[in-house]
Amino acid sequence: MNSYAARIMADLKKRNGHEKEFLQAATEVLASLSLYLEKRPELEKLGLLERFVEPERAIGFRVPWVDDQGNVQVNRGYRVQFSSAIGPYKGGLRLHPSVNLGIIKFLGFEQILKNALTTLPIGGGKGGCDFDPKGKSDNEVMRFCQSFMTELYRHIGADTDVPAGDIGTGAREIGFLYGQYKRITGLYEGVLTGKGLVYGGSLGRTEATGFGLCYFMAEMMNVAGKSFADRRVVVSGSGNVAIYAAKKAAELGGKVVAMSDSNGYIVDEDGVDLSVVKQLKEVERKRIKEYVLHRPAARYIEGCAGIWTVPCGIALPCATQNELDLDAARALVANGCFAVGEGANMPSTQDATDYFLEKGVLFGPGKAANAGGVAVSALEMSQNSQRLHWTFEEVDTRLKDIMKSIFEQSAMAAEECGKPGNYVVGANVAGFKKVSQAMIAQGVV
Numbered sequence: 001m002n003s004y005a006a007r008i009m010a011d012l013k014k015r016n017g018h019e020k021e022f023l024q025a026a027t028e029v030l031a032s033l034s035l036y037l038e039k040r041p042e043l044e045k046l047g048l049l050e051r052f053v054e055p056e057r058a059i060g061f062r063v064p065w066v067d068d069q070g071n072v073q074v075n076r077g078y079r080v081q082f083s084s085a086i087g088p089y090k091g092g093l094r095l096h097p098s099v100n101l102g103i104i105k106f107l108g109f110e111q112i113l114k115n116a117l118t119t120l121p122i123g124g125g126k127g128g129c130d131f132d133p134k135g136k137s138d139n140e141v142m143r144f145c146q147s148f149m150t151e152l153y154r155h156i157g158a159d160t161d162v163p164a165g166d167i168g169t170g171a172r173e174i175g176f177l178y179g180q181y182k183r184i185t186g187l188y189e190g191v192l193t194g195k196g197l198v199y200g201g202s203l204g205r206t207e208a209t210g211f212g213l214c215y216f217m218a219e220m221m222n223v224a225g226k227s228f229a230d231r232r233v234v235v236s237g238s239g240n241v242a243i244y245a246a247k248k249a250a251e252l253g254g255k256v257v258a259m260s261d262s263n264g265y266i267v268d269e270d271g272v273d274l275s276v277v278k279q280l281k282e283v284e285r286k287r288i289k290e291y292v293l294h295r296p297a298a299r300y301i302e303g304c305a306g307i308w309t310v311p312c313g314i315a316l317p318c319a320t321q322n323e324l325d326l327d328a329a330r331a332l333v334a335n336g337c338f339a340v341g342e343g344a345n346m347p348s349t350q351d352a353t354d355y356f357l358e359k360g361v362l363f364g365p366g367k368a369a370n371a372g373g374v375a376v377s378a379l380e381m382s383q384n385s386q387r388l389h390w391t392f393e394e395v396d397t398r399l400k401d402i403m404k405s406i407f408e409q410s411a412m413a414a415e416e417c418g419k420p421g422n423y424v425v426g427a428n429v430a431g432f433k434k435v436s437q438a439m440i441a442q443g444v445v
């Protein structure tokens, strides 16, 4: 790490010692930027990194709601508006019991660079709450969402901050959040993305992150003369990103042999039947273990870490942060895995990432590979502003072009830094260049 980056990291560790995911993300990014920073010593005088690692605003708030038994529940909500250098804050809302300020900061920080890579005018933000939608009735989820939005609405807007979905925030939650925003403000504006098609959503948004991941992977593998065709693919998770990554991987000729949820994983040597997964997860909100009731030849194994021991050529971690550690990386490589694409945000631990790069595995880092979701969210914003509705094909074509461009920007920046094929360095540098240029142009703000 260069001396400027090391000084900023030491300071961050001192002041934010308890925010371990944020520190992990910041360490990876600042280490990647080292070579670039060496060539741009003027950035230190401008205090660029000091400003880059500090959110413009971090909002925390109480979310009281009443459960079906009449008991008052209180959760903790957050919105971190990290950077508006290149556009309104943009990033999802995570609903999961593990949510805390450090996790939201890590996600918001990654989002700045991801959003810059999309080439669209969106800044970086993220929010969420330690509320767990799992096991709650629709009415409880609605009351929670209404309470959450009753505080959040004053901080967001079509031209200031546009939240979207993330873990635990799907179509149902976005609908309830949007309804409450409209009710309080009286505005029918594109303030949330991932909306339903009948009230301002974009075709292709549901599929965008998973499809975009596969488009990125196809570009990356193509350079090495490889493709999805006839490859075994392992996809972790069975949520929004995982389902559509699995769908596109299969359409591109791959055979998805394993998927998971936070309890365990299924292996189906005949190829996972996605219609069963979709019915279980999207419609019935059940556990993945029920898959074997519909496909008796498949196996269910309790515990999710073991999924990485299933032999495959291509691994797509699409569940959550730090789900793939060094042992998992070793098992994947030993079993012939040659390409890894991060559908989730920071699913690989730092030592797992280092191991993949050392072993010459084609590695698509999350902020580049999963940027398709936010890219189509920005396209939803464009359609809302124009009061237009594009076709699925139109959106999908734009998504493909955006993912190709993200790959090319990452590849070029990696070359420029003397690290060809290292898309971790490439994505970080390419995103940072754009954000830092905008920050410099706008003065010390």
Ligand code: NDP
Pocket (backbone or CB within 6 Å): 165, 166, 167, 168, 169, 170, 209, 237, 238, 239, 240, 241, 242, 260, 261, 262, 263, 304, 318, 319, 320, 321, 323, 343, 344, 345, 370, 371, 373, 374
């Ligand atoms: P969903 O809530 O739809 O699905 C999440 C999946 O991951 C579920 O299968 C869930 O299992 C599993 N999971 C969640 N937490 C854990 C955990 N602690 N351990 C193991 N498995 C877990 O979320 P998304 O598909 O939207 O998001 C998945 C990842 O992709 C996240 O990292 C998110 O930040 C990232 N991402 C999402 C985008 C989007 O457009 N949705 C865009 C870019 C990135 P279970 O049901 O058991 O909880």
